Amino acid sequence: MHQILVADAISADGLQPLLEYENAILIEKKVTDPGVDLKNIEALLVRSATKVTEELLEEMPNLKIIARAGVGVDNIDVNAATRRGIIVVNAPDGNTISTAEHTFAMMASLMRKIPQAHQSVKNLEWKRNAFVGQELFGKSLGIVGLGRIGTELAKRAKAFGMNIYVYDPFLTKERAQQLKVERCTLDEVLRQADIITVHTPLTPETRGLIDAEAIKKTKQGVLFLNCARGGIIDEQALAEYIGNGHVGGAALDVFAVEPPGEHPLLKYDNVIVTPHLGASTKEAQLNVATQVAKEVRTYFEDKPVSNSINLPAMSKDIYEKIRPFHHLSKQIGAILSQCVRVGVHELTITYAGTVTELETSYLTKALLAGFFKDRIDVHVNEVNALLAAKERGITVGEKIAGDSFGYANSITVVTKMNGHQFTIRGTYIENYGPRIVCLNDFNIDFLPEGNLLYIQHMDRPGVIGRVGKILGDHSINIATMQVGRKEIGGEAIMILSFDKPLEDPALELLKTLDDIVFITRINL
Numbered sequence: 001m002h003q004i005l006v007a008d009a010i011s012a013d014g015l016q017p018l019l020e021y022e023n024a025i026l027i028e029k030k031v032t033d034p035g036v037d038l039k040n041i042e043a044l045l046v047r048s049a050t051k052v053t054e055e056l057l058e059e060m061p062n063l064k065i066i067a068r069a070g071v072g073v074d075n076i077d078v079n080a081a082t083r084r085g086i087i088v089v090n091a092p093d094g095n096t097i098s099t100a101e102h103t104f105a106m107m108a109s110l111m112r113k114i115p116q117a118h119q120s121v122k123n124l125e126w127k128r129n130a131f132v133g134q135e136l137f138g139k140s141l142g143i144v145g146l147g148r149i150g151t152e153l154a155k156r157a158k159a160f161g162m163n164i165y166v167y168d169p170f171l172t173k174e175r176a177q178q179l180k181v182e183r184c185t186l187d188e189v190l191r192q193a194d195i196i197t198v199h200t201p202l203t204p205e206t207r208g209l210i211d212a213e214a215i216k217k218t219k220q221g222v223l224f225l226n227c228a229r230g231g232i233i234d235e236q237a238l239a240e241y242i243g244n245g246h247v248g249g250a251a252l253d254v255f256a257v258e259p260p261g262e263h264p265l266l267k268y269d270n271v272i273v274t275p276h277l278g279a280s281t282k283e284a285q286l287n288v289a290t291q292v293a294k295e296v297r298t299y300f301e302d303k304p305v306s307n308s309i310n311l312p313a314m315s316k317d318i319y320e321k322i323r324p325f326h327h328l329s330k331q332i333g334a335i336l337s338q339c340v341r342v343g344v345h346e347l348t349i350t351y352a353g354t355v356t357e358l359e360t361s362y363l364t365k366a367l368l369a370g371f372f373k374d375r376i377d378v379h380v381n382e383v384n385a386l387l388a389a390k391e392r393g394i395t396v397g398e399k400i401a402g403d404s405f406g407y408a409n410s411i412t413v414v415t416k417m418n419g420h421q422f423t424i425r426g427t428y429i430e431n432y433g434p435r436i437v438c439l440n441d442f443n444i445d446f447l448p449e450g451n452l453l454y455i456q457h458m459d460r461p462g463v464i465g466r467v468g469k470i471l472g473d474h475s476i477n478i479a480t481m482q483v484g485r486k487e488i489g490g491e492a493i494m495i496l497s498f499d500k501p502l503e504d505p506a507l508e509l510l511k512t513l514d515d516i517v518f519i520t521r522i523n524l
Ligand SMILES: NC(=O)C1=CN([C@@H]2O[C@H](COP(=O)(O)OP(=O)(O)OC[C@H]3O[C@@H](n4cnc5c(N)ncnc54)[C@H](O)[C@@H]3O)[C@@H](O)[C@H]2O)C=CC1
Pocket: 070, 071, 072, 073, 092, 095, 096, 099, 144, 145, 146, 147, 148, 149, 150, 167, 168, 169, 170, 171, 199, 200, 201, 202, 205, 206, 227, 228, 229, 253, 254, 276, 277, 278, 279, 280
C-alpha cells in the first residue's frame, strides 16, 4: 500500500483518482502534525504552504514523488529532491485562468479604488469624491513574464483597450506579433508603463528583479501588481517609493514571507492586498488537484508522468514507443554492473537505428539507473542518474551512429576501467523482445531476464559437459544456454539461465574448473 500524505488543503473532489486507487492510503495531515509517520510516506501532495526542505526530505527516506497542486515550486527544494531521485511534478495550467482573472480583478480594483470605497461605505460613509478612479482604456500595461498567466492577462487587457508592453527574454518576435503585444527590454517596460505586473517564477534571477533602481525608472504615479511571488518586486523598495509618493499604489496577492504580519506596505491606503488567492477558485482547485492526483496514480502504476520538473516530459504514445528500449537499457546497465565489479571511469553509450528516433537521453539515464542499482546505497533512477555518475567521477558520453550491426536498432555501451574496457550491446526485436547480442566483444544472443550465469572459458572439448555435470549434481535445471566465440580454440562465452538463482556451492565448484577464465552470476 502506497502511503500518500496530503499536507495542504487540496480539493477532495480532485483527489478522486487517488481515493479510488486500491493500492493507496491517503493521509490528510500537515507534515508537522504529531503522529505522522513521515518515514513510510511515498508521495507528498502540497500547495504553497508546506515548505519541502532538505531537512524534511531527510525524514522521508521512502518518498518517491512530490506533487505540487499548483504552478510555483519555489517552496520545494527541487535540487535536494533530485539528488535523492524524488520526482517533482506540478499542475502547470490548472490555475492559469483563475490567476489571470484575479490579477485583472486586482488591477481594476486598484484603478477604481473598490476595496477602499467598499470599506468606507461599510463604515457608514458616502464619500463619492474621495474615490475618483482611472480608466483602464488607453493605459499602458507592462507585463514582466509572458508565460501562461501573463498571456491570459494580456488577452483580457487587450479587450479593455490597453496597450501591452512585455519584457520576457524568452518571448519570440512571432509570438509577440501573434498576441499583438510590444516586445521590450525591462527598461522600456519600466519607462513606458502606467501599470506594471510581474508573472515570472521566483528564481535567483527574478528575486528582486524590480528593485529600487528599477522603480526609479518608472513614471510618476505608476501602479504595481504582484500576483506571482513575493520577492520579485523588492518589498522594501516598493514601500519606500509608495511612501515618497512616486508609486501611485500597488495590488499584492503574494508576499516574500506569508503571512506577512505587520508589514510596512500594509499601512498605505493605496496598497490593496489579498492572502495569496490567485489560484483559489473552485475550478482551479479542482483542476490542479485532479492533475496531480492523476500524476501520482500514473507514477504508482509505473507509467510516465507528464508534468515533471526534473524529468523529461513524455506523451503516452511516445512512452509506448520508448518502453521496450527503456526496459532494455535498464537491463543492459544491470548486466554491465554485475560483469564489471570494479570502479569504472567512463561509459559511452551509442545508439543506432530506429532507437535514435526516441529520446535517447532518457534511455541513458535508465541505463545508468540499472547500472547503479545494487552498486550504491542511494536510490538511483532517471531523475538523479546523471548526478550520481558525476558525483562518482564517471564520464557519461552519448553518441548516435549509423551502424546498428545488422539489427533494426542497437544500444552499445563501452565501459572503461583501469586500462581495460568492456562492451555490451543490446537490441529490441519487434514481436520477439529484448536481446543481448554482444558481451565483452563476443557475439551472443540471449534474453536479458531472470537468473543467468555468464562464463568465459577456453574453447576446448568437455568444458560445457563439466559445467553441466556440476549443475546436474546440484539439481540445477538449465533453462536455456547460449554460446559464442571469436575463433576456434580461443576464448568463448556461455550464458546459461536457470529457473531459480544459482546457489554459492555450485558457483564455487564451477570456479575451480580448468579452462574457466571468468564466471559471474547475473540476476535481473
Ligand atoms: N498568486 C497565485 O496564486 C499564483 C501564482 N503563480 C505564480 O505565477 C508564476 C507564473 O506562472 P505561469 O504563467 O503559469 O508560468 P510560466 O512558466 O508559464 O510563465 C513564466 C514566464 O516567465 C518568463 N520569465 C522567466 N524568467 C524571466 C525573467 N528573468 N524576466 C522576465 N521573464 C521571465 C518565462 O519566459 C515565462 O514566459 C508561477 O511561477 C507562480 O509563482 C501561479 C499560479 C497562482
